[in-house]
Amino acid sequence: MSASTNSLLLGNQTHLPSLKPKPISQSFLHLTKPSTLTLTLPSTRTKPLSIRCAASTTERVINFAAGPAALPENVLLKAQSELYNWRGSGMSVMEMSHRGKEFLSIIQKAESDLRHLLEIPPDYSVLFLQGGATTQFAALPLNLCNPEDPVDYVVTGSWGDKAFKEAQKYCNPKVVWSGKAEKYTKVPSFDGFEQTPHAKYLHICANETIHGVEFKDYPVPKNPNGVLIADMSSNFCSKPVDVSKFGVIYAGAQKNVGPSGVTIVIIRKDLIGNARDVTPVMLDYKIHDENSSLYNTPPCFGIYMCGLVFDDLLAQGGLKEVEKKNQRKAKILYDAIDESRGFFRCPVEKSVRSLMNVPFTLEKSELEAEFIKEAAKDKMVQLKGHRSVGGMRASIYNAMPLAGVEKLVAFMKEFQARHA
Amino acid sequence: MSASTNSLLLGNQTHLPSLKPKPISQSFLHLTKPSTLTLTLPSTRTKPLSIRCAASTTERVINFAAGPAALPENVLLKAQSELYNWRGSGMSVMEMSHRGKEFLSIIQKAESDLRHLLEIPPDYSVLFLQGGATTQFAALPLNLCNPEDPVDYVVTGSWGDKAFKEAQKYCNPKVVWSGKAEKYTKVPSFDGFEQTPHAKYLHICANETIHGVEFKDYPVPKNPNGVLIADMSSNFCSKPVDVSKFGVIYAGAQKNVGPSGVTIVIIRKDLIGNARDVTPVMLDYKIHDENSSLYNTPPCFGIYMCGLVFDDLLAQGGLKEVEKKNQRKAKILYDAIDESRGFFRCPVEKSVRSLMNVPFTLEKSELEAEFIKEAAKDKMVQLKGHRSVGGMRASIYNAMPLAGVEKLVAFMKEFQARHA
Numbered sequence: 001m002s003a004s005t006n007s008l009l010l011g012n013q014t015h016l017p018s019l020k021p022k023p024i025s026q027s028f029l030h031l032t033k034p035s036t037l038t039l040t041l042p043s044t045r046t047k048p049l050s051i052r053c054a055a056s057t058t059e060r061v062i063n064f065a066a067g068p069a070a071l072p073e074n075v076l077l078k079a080q081s082e083l084y085n086w087r088g089s090g091m092s093v094m095e096m097s098h099r100g101k102e103f104l105s106i107i108q109k110a111e112s113d114l115r116h117l118l119e120i121p122p123d124y125s126v127l128f129l130q131g132g133a134t135t136q137f138a139a140l141p142l143n144l145c146n147p148e149d150p151v152d153y154v155v156t157g158s159w160g161d162k163a164f165k166e167a168q169k170y171c172n173p174k175v176v177w178s179g180k181a182e183k184y185t186k187v188p189s190f191d192g193f194e195q196t197p198h199a200k201y202l203h204i205c206a207n208e209t210i211h212g213v214e215f216k217d218y219p220v221p222k223n224p225n226g227v228l229i230a231d232m233s234s235n236f237c238s239k240p241v242d243v244s245k246f247g248v249i250y251a252g253a254q255k256n257v258g259p260s261g262v263t264i265v266i267i268r269k270d271l272i273g274n275a276r277d278v279t280p281v282m283l284d285y286k287i288h289d290e291n292s293s294l295y296n297t298p299p300c301f302g303i304y305m306c307g308l309v310f311d312d313l314l315a316q317g318g319l320k321e322v323e324k325k326n327q328r329k330a331k332i333l334y335d336a337i338d339e340s341r342g343f344f345r346c347p348v349e350k351s352v353r354s355l356m357n358v359p360f361t362l363e364k365s366e367l368e369a370e371f372i373k374e375a376a377k378d379k380m381v382q383l384k385g386h387r388s389v390g391g392m393r394a395s396i397y398n399a400m401p402l403a404g405v406e407k408l409v410a411f412m413k414e415f416q417a418r419h420a
Numbered sequence: 421m422s423a424s425t426n427s428l429l430l431g432n433q434t435h436l437p438s439l440k441p442k443p444i445s446q447s448f449l450h451l452t453k454p455s456t457l458t459l460t461l462p463s464t465r466t467k468p469l470s471i472r473c474a475a476s477t478t479e480r481v482i483n484f485a486a487g488p489a490a491l492p493e494n495v496l497l498k499a500q501s502e503l504y505n506w507r508g509s510g511m512s513v514m515e516m517s518h519r520g521k522e523f524l525s526i527i528q529k530a531e532s533d534l535r536h537l538l539e540i541p542p543d544y545s546v547l548f549l550q551g552g553a554t555t556q557f558a559a560l561p562l563n564l565c566n567p568e569d570p571v572d573y574v575v576t577g578s579w580g581d582k583a584f585k586e587a588q589k590y591c592n593p594k595v596v597w598s599g600k601a602e603k604y605t606k607v608p609s610f611d612g613f614e615q616t617p618h619a620k621y622l623h624i625c626a627n628e629t630i631h632g633v634e635f636k637d638y639p640v641p642k643n644p645n646g647v648l649i650a651d652m653s654s655n656f657c658s659k660p661v662d663v664s665k666f667g668v669i670y671a672g673a674q675k676n677v678g679p680s681g682v683t684i685v686i687i688r689k690d691l692i693g694n695a696r697d698v699t700p701v702m703l704d705y706k707i708h709d710e711n712s713s714l715y716n717t718p719p720c721f722g723i724y725m726c727g728l729v730f731d732d733l734l735a736q737g738g739l740k741e742v743e744k745k746n747q748r749k750a751k752i753l754y755d756a757i758d759e760s761r762g763f764f765r766c767p768v769e770k771s772v773r774s775l776m777n778v779p780f781t782l783e784k785s786e787l788e789a790e791f792i793k794e795a796a797k798d799k800m801v802q803l804k805g806h807r808s809v810g811g812m813r814a815s816i817y818n819a820m821p822l823a824g825v826e827k828l829v830a831f832m833k834e835f836q837a838r839h840a
Contacts (some may be wrong), residue, residue: 061510065517068720073504076512080503084496090481090799092496094679094725097485097802130550130681131702134716138700169698254717259514261550261681261719278698280558281586282551296554297674299681299719300488305514379510382517 062404065382066209066357067234067255070399075308093304098297106300107293110307117310117319120243120266127265127285128293128303133159133233136250136263137166139283140229143275144247145171145200152176152199154219157184157208158388159231164203170276171200183389184211187352195222201247202228207235207354209255210386212346212393214354218245227271235356236264237313238398239323247271255356256397257313258306261299313398322398323355329396329405330355336409343416361391367419368392374415380408482824485802486629486777487654487675490819495728513724518717526720527713530727537730537739540663540686547685547705548713548723553579553653556670556683557586559703560649563695564668565591565620572596572619574639577604577628578808579651584623590696591620603809604631607772615642621667622648627655627774629675630806632766632813634774638665647691655776656684657733658818659743667691675776676817677733678726681719733818742818743775749816749825750775756829763836781811787839788812794835800828 063070086093089102096103111126120126129135140163145151149171153164155178167173177193179186195202202221207214214235221228227247236251243249248267254260267285275284287295316322334353337344337360346353346360362368368391372383385391396405483490506513509522516523531546540546549555560583565571569591573584575598587593597613599606615622622641627634634655641648647667656671663669668687674680687705695704707715736742754773757764757780766773766780782788788811792803805811816825 059510060505063511063515065515068514068516068518068717070515071512076504080500083500083503085480090479091483092491094488095483095485095490096488098488098680100802132716135700135702166701252717259721260518260717261722278589280555280700280703282555283700296552297488297672297680301679301721302681382520
């Protein structure tokens with residue numbers, strides 16, 4: 001960002017001039033000069049500190065990244081406003097003792113709001129952890145299995161496959177269905193695969209971020225003592241979920257609910273407490289449950305950000321309302337693809353297309369680089385498909401506004417008109 | 421923070437009124453109404469967004485927390501200014517793909533600045549990980565040992581003891597010296613303990629956060645093929661360190677260099693690549709080294725914050741200068757304790773007193789609660805000692821300004837005058 005040039009005096013006045021807000025002109029939006037508040041702060045330093053409210057100075061992009069991904073603008077601005085001094089506490093959330101009353105109020109509200117959003121039953125624990133879903137790939141078998149125990153994996157994409165491979169170190173996992181031969185474009189019918197009779201759990205990846213394949217309903221473990229486990233990293237809090245159908249739901253926060261560095265685990269309490277002796281203490285659910293996620297220092301600022309997002313989702317009317325918005329966004333994008341007479345193509349079977357990650361290709365694949373380049377010029381970024389599959393991918397998580405998808409669709413039609 | 425009431429119209433004007441900054445009055449500092457910029461941003465949302473620059477509204481505390489701990493004010497303000505839109509990228513650091521050019525530039529500069537600060541030799545890798553030092557307690561033996569391998573631990577406080585206990589799961593660790601009987605107030609003379617001849621490594625905690633005991637020099641492993649390993653969580657980047665003396669240095673960021681949720685591992689490259697088969701992939705140094713800490717999504721915002729701190733430490737003149745400041749701060753505090761004629765007491769042997777964490781008690785222990793309460797009234801917070809040891813503790817990390825320690829010392833003398 002360029003150095004500040006325009007500054008606003010707060011001087012000795014006790015408040016800013018109060019004026020009625022109006023929309024600002026496009027011309028302002030293209031300013032490169034940031035507006036600046038220059039203040040001498042009550043601090044132990046003598047030189048004045050400058051706060052640039054960068055939000056006011058340059059245009060935001062429309063961010064289709066698969067994760068870390070766009071966050072709600074009001075959440076970012078709230079976090080910006082509180083970053084230096086959280087709610088009069090005199091410190092940043094990043095500076096708070098994780099055992100102090102300020103942070104405890106933050107993590108407790110975050111958990112309570114998440115429980116409200118997902119209607120999490122009281123016999124489930126909510127843990128705020130570190131290490132991403134990839135750490136859970138090991139934690140699950142270490143906490144739930146003995147070395148010889150059979151467990152089942154339905155593999156509908158790369159993430160389910162990674163979870164299976166990690167489990168091979170710790171128990172006896174079996175791939176009961178794989179979509180690999182069909183390039184991960186399907187979810188099996190639930191009577192279309194044979195479950196292992198005594199499998200301790202049945203594992204699915206509820207939404208495959210790379211391939212754009214999403215479970216719309218959930219299989220039931222054949223073993224009455226087995227549980228269903230879902231990696232919901234990329235569709236967590238994007239729609240209501242009946243938590244009681246699952247033994248464990250886990251998710252990295254960096255798609256729908258926060259920044260990277262926070263992993264949320266929702267686990268039925270009776271499954272806690274059986275970690276194997278070789279389990280690293282940080283992978284033992286019991287330790288984190290007994291200590292309310294405060295056994296060691298948690299990722300405090302990330303948990304705070306998740307809390308702001310949960311608050312925002314509740315303010316939107318909860319996950320039923322959020323799902324409606326996500327369905328509408330996804331529909332206009334998939335419709336644009338399906339109505340392009342093959343100019344754009346989505347390989348995923350219609351019934352299981354993800355509301356979150358929309359992979360598509362161009363019939364004329366030689367135009368894909370140009371498509372991505374022109375979109376970026378128009379402030380629509382991160383549309384390149386994952387390196388393992390190519391093509392394009394538009395990730396349209398909760399924080400992607402309808403207008404962002406509408407802009408993409410308009411560009412797609414205009415691009416097709418020029419290149420058809 | 422109270423809802424915004426004072427707002428500033430940007431309206432159709434193309435820039436803010438340009439006025440010469442002046443210091444602001446105390447009266448302004450005690451305002452409860454935040455100063456607000458209300459803008460309609462170039463976004464897909466229609467309702468106006470509000471940016472509150474909270475820094476301008478309430479006084480900051482002097483934060484003696486042991487970690488998460490105070491961060492440099494200029495670093496916080498820089499982060500605040502960039503939070504919504506990082507350097508004109510159109511997105512927050514929290515929204516960036518970890519594989520995009522923007523974040524790659526952030527993590528690469530952070531590593532390069534850290535290498536410069538600590539003069540890290542080229543045959544050492546720098547890893548930005550998650551899970552805190554506690555995760556490393558398991559990762560170290562899993563990566564460096566076979567189950568039967570002997571390893572040595574010098575236990576000078578609670579953290580060293582925790583590291584030893586976790587290692588018992590994975591190899592054959594021995595406590596070669598423990599300060600427990602003397603309530604963790606000493607570091608042994610290096611010929612004062614017997615090392616195990618073939619120990620794979622000798623582990624120390626370079627600074628015990630709870631007990632305030634700090635190594636001023638480092639022991640040499642007796643086994644010519646063994647290495648020295650140090651948990652430097654609470655004195656990382658507080659002074660120059662000869663990295664070449666160590667096989668592995670690891671540290672949670674949340675004391676001296678950033679927010680919680682980032683763990684930095686500095687490891688000699690020849691030690692990488694020997695993880696046991698049962699090692700969770702996220703604990704395998706080789707995976708993170710091969711992928712430049714991007715095997716899975718790293719804690720991007722935390723790494724960005726560490727980068728801002730490293731930049732600030734370099735701007736201060738590097739770790740030699742930082743150490744001088746830390747020595748000066750510690751000296752006036754320990755002097756105040758030692759010159760109090762026993763009114764204040766520090767149990768730690770003078771030669772190994774920590775420059776970072778200063779535990780002390782009151783001769784009249786019944787006054788300790790009052791001391792902490794009065795200090796808090798005077799904006800000096802988090803002075804309560806760890807629940808396991810009681811008393812008081814002043815953590816005075818890099819970001820604690822000299823004036824903060826001077827204010828504490830003045831208060832201690834005034835308190836003593838009233839209660840002696």
